[in-house]
Amino acid sequence: MKAVAVSVFHNLGRAVRAALLLLPLILAVLWCGRLTAGDIVRPGELWPDESGRHINAHGGGILAYGGRYYWYGEDKDARTNAALVGVSCYSSRNLKKWRRLSVALSVDTTDAASPIARGCIIERPKVIYCAGTGKFVMWFHLELRDKGYRAAMAGVAVADRPEGPFRFLRASRVNAGRLPSGYTEEDVQMLDSLRYTMKLKWWTPEWRRGVEAGVYMRRDMDGGQMARDMQLFVDSDGKAYHIYASEENLTIQIAELTDDYTAHTGRYVRVAPGGQNEATVLFRHGGYYWMITSGCTGWAPNAARLYRARSIMGPWEGNLYNPCCEGNDRRPVEKTFLGQGTYALPYGKGIIFMADEWRPNHPSDGRYLWLPISFDRDGGPQIKWRDSWSLKKLKAGKYNDYPE
Numbered sequence: 001m002k003a004v005a006v007s008v009f010h011n012l013g014r015a016v017r018a019a020l021l022l023l024p025l026i027l028a029v030l031w032c033g034r035l036t037a038g039d040i041v042r043p044g045e046l047w048p049d050e051s052g053r054h055i056n057a058h059g060g061g062i063l064a065y066g067g068r069y070y071w072y073g074e075d076k077d078a079r080t081n082a083a084l085v086g087v088s089c090y091s092s093r094n095l096k097k098w099r100r101l102s103v104a105l106s107v108d109t110t111d112a113a114s115p116i117a118r119g120c121i122i123e124r125p126k127v128i129y130c131a132g133t134g135k136f137v138m139w140f141h142l143e144l145r146d147k148g149y150r151a152a153m154a155g156v157a158v159a160d161r162p163e164g165p166f167r168f169l170r171a172s173r174v175n176a177g178r179l180p181s182g183y184t185e186e187d188v189q190m191l192d193s194l195r196y197t198m199k200l201k202w203w204t205p206e207w208r209r210g211v212e213a214g215v216y217m218r219r220d221m222d223g224g225q226m227a228r229d230m231q232l233f234v235d236s237d238g239k240a241y242h243i244y245a246s247e248e249n250l251t252i253q254i255a256e257l258t259d260d261y262t263a264h265t266g267r268y269v270r271v272a273p274g275g276q277n278e279a280t281v282l283f284r285h286g287g288y289y290w291m292i293t294s295g296c297t298g299w300a301p302n303a304a305r306l307y308r309a310r311s312i313m314g315p316w317e318g319n320l321y322n323p324c325c326e327g328n329d330r331r332p333v334e335k336t337f338l339g340q341g342t343y344a345l346p347y348g349k350g351i352i353f354m355a356d357e358w359r360p361n362h363p364s365d366g367r368y369l370w371l372p373i374s375f376d377r378d379g380g381p382q383i384k385w386r387d388s389w390s391l392k393k394l395k396a397g398k399y400n401d402y403p404e
């Protein structure tokens, strides 16, 4: 009898010991379940993919194609912002559960002289589908290996399938030899006479006059315009545009793409000259093109700005106001809730503002801040912080008090 009792106790002890050992695993599984279940988005929390790993698609954008969503982004390393892998691609049917499909664009591990050699910087990749050619076209901001942020180039790659593999076509500055729309040869002479302003102290009124007139654009005319933080936008007529921080990050430029989306037509405009904007996010609503941007403070967050236009090629009005209108101490509006915009995704009757919360000391741990965009009674966009929100409600237009 005593022996049976000892054996039961012993076995019980083993079961308890095993349960204790497994507890962290059980808790992790439950935690993952909480983060991936249902239609609830929790901005700033870990976002595991179907395999349980935090999604690694930073500075990303989303393509809706064939009843699925494809999320492309920077596949970041734990220690460096340099591209060691390339551009990742995840797919989802509901925007909540994501499966990692592939490395859509791989860095070149064999040729150290390649513009996309392992160790280069690839940022803010975006993919659009070209109905005319049936190809998927990716553009990204490229910086050459070991050259810091000096190259300021745009890279382009194409694929036959949304998940890739994307074939790298080329990287270059933008629209070499071209003047922005509306500029004349007389303007070029005027800019040449203002060349000296580039040597002045930044932010002095005279320096600013030169910047606004376009002295940096003129400086880069031969070699092409600088192109850093970038966005793509396909308009309702099928025309596509490349939007990028140019002219030493002082001025946004919007450049029209060719019909196959793989090159620039030469037509471009300057937006908010001297406004020092980056991280552009574009969407249409209420007869306007809206552009949310950030200031330029590296990886540190700052206040978002808002611009609008009746035509994508301008004229653009703004800075109008900070569209982030309700936050809290942990998620302040004057710091874009600690994020920086990367994309706007129309979803049913709603639009999602996608932003990155960068973690420069642990880049792959960067978080995703997805939030509903609502509109005020005058049709102006507003973004409120929410610890959690429902994709279903957003789709049904529930986060927008003043629908179109």
Ligand code: DGJ
Pocket: 059, 123, 124, 229, 278, 279, 297, 298, 299, 340
């Ligand atoms: C802010 C940009 O938005 C990012 O994409 C990245 O280029 C960092 N600056 C680098 O400091």
